[in-house]
Amino acid sequence: MQFNLKSFLSSPWTILGSIILGVLAGIYAPAASMNFESVGGIYISLLKVVVIPFLLATILVGVISLLQKEGSATMIRKIIIGFVASMFIAAVIGVGTVALTGSEMTPAKQAQLGSIVNDKESGSDLNITLKEPMPAAAHVDPMQMAQKFIPENIFNTLAAGESLKIVIFCLIFGIALGNIKSTGQEILVDMLKSVQQASISIFKFLNYFLPFALLAMISSQVGKVGVGIFLTMVEFIMQQAIGGFLVIAVGTFVIWKRSGLSLMTVIRETKETLIVAVSSRSSLACIPYAQESLHKLHFDKTGVELTVPLSFTVNRIGSIVYYAIATVFIANIYGAPMGLTGLIVVLFGSILAGLASAGTTGILTVATVAVVCDLLKLPSEAVLVLLIAVDPLMDMIRTASHVHGNVAVTAFVCDKEIDDGQTQRVTT
């Protein structure tokens, strides 16, 4: 058999190999590994460069096609049911995971965690006055929360890459466009479809470089953070990993049931999306992969094109699981008794935090855990340092469960493709 470079580069074994190599390189040659950080950065940038036009095109096409199709009302209802149900399931998985795996916080563990938080060089945590007036605290206007969702200037929004606002704009604009009966609309839809296809071919091309990028990204990440903190936080990481695994398992089950194909086929078709999720830690970058895998599983194209970007940006499954586990972890650190009421608060609080975290990434997403902690009157400030320190790894789990969960939501929402000719086109 002749050696095929393309199939070698896209083989899951190659990818697994580069992940393992990356971890080893990060542990044994951290300094050298860090030099390759920019390689991973370049790859993510290239992945993201077409995400915005792709997002715009795919949602607009999705909305317009949906409006022209029969049964759009049913689909919207299903999307809502799918979102609410999946958020609830995610919260239950999160709470269930910690409720079953939680352990006691010993003074020794507390000391270990404390020495990570402890910043010897800085002054005290806070400066206050007793009598002199303090600067007025930034007042949070609830209406300002709404601003996070409302695009003011679509070109600014596009330039800033605020995905949530782009989705809102596309929904509004798509509905308006879908209701116009003119040739202009058809031309625009054709154009957008071309943008979509061009973006997909760029993604596919980039995919060949994934093993190299993975090696660079993982080794530099491991090299930078070191393994010490991960050992200290091992319990939390394990809980998050179990939570993520459960979401992926439930998600796979839903996709399997909905697709009517064999379980192996489902796993084979969805694994690439998961790999991209773990390596890029960007759910946006996973959208084209998720859509393609759902096409391959013969789900309705129109539905997939709308539901995937919508759910990926709005339905924060990964974050909800993360918040539920993180909150119980924090309560455990402070020895605050949770009880059944506490766990119920965590359940709904993490859904709330998930909604509040829409449109955030990285540290901001982690900091939103304060939403749940405030409900339980728990201090989150100090532990945030710990959560941020291990977040490169947590972000992988979060993105993976977020992406896979929402692929499952899409599978739940969308019907099976009837037109066989179209499905054959996407099969490579």
Added chain:
Amino acid sequence: MKKLLATLFLLVSSIVYAQLPTSTVPLPPDIAAIKKRNVLIVSMTKKDNPPFFSGDEENIRGLDVEIARRIGVVIGVPVQFRRDAESFAEVVEQVRDGRADIAVSKLSITGPRLLTVRFSDPYIKLKQAMIINRLWLSQNGQGKEVYEVIRTFNGKISFIRNSSYDTFARANFPKAVYTPEDSWDKIISNVTSGAIAAGYRDEFEIKKISFEFPNAAITTKTVTISDSIDNIAVAVNVNSTQLLGIVNYVIRNEYNNIDTKKLMDRYKAEKKLVAPTVTK
């Protein structure tokens, strides 16, 4: 006769001349007493307080020890450190009752103390600070800003018994429940465990916690009160006016620019030297 008178005059004047340095210039009584005793008695608390004073009699060292020795040099007598006071209040009492000449013991200037002893110029101006249990703060904050919670502090506040912070706490936090303790370490462990809400002391001692109790960082929050004052000075007896002048002279000339950072550097340097013995 003339010759005899001249000889007598010479004799007398030479005797007078020989006596001049010691007996002709009378010393103020406070200094004279020290000179006569030929030792300057300096009071310090029994408990070590690095980098101010620490170590046993032979190896005693620290900033307060240096200041005391400089004062001794100016007077021209050796220094003896009296280390039997159980509390800061007792140090002040020793000076008040004349059992010690001065107290260089990281003493804060407070109203009640000023009624019985005199204080020198401060050689360090510290701010007051607190260590607060984070869980208590979250549960009692009621959505208020941290500074508001502290201004109307109504939890259990702990401080070293008979220290200046006993006075400060009663003045600044009238609604608090006062819980004096003998040991600062006990206070820290109580705040860390949540048994009491807050510990109250100067910013330097609060900062030191991060070195001595690294586990405290996660359960406690440190707060500096920037419009507060904790002036550290040397105490002398009310009658020792001349001695007070000498103390002020030493402080103004040699110890007039010590800040929290320099203090911290001293502390770190000392810590490194005595590392094996301070393991807790």
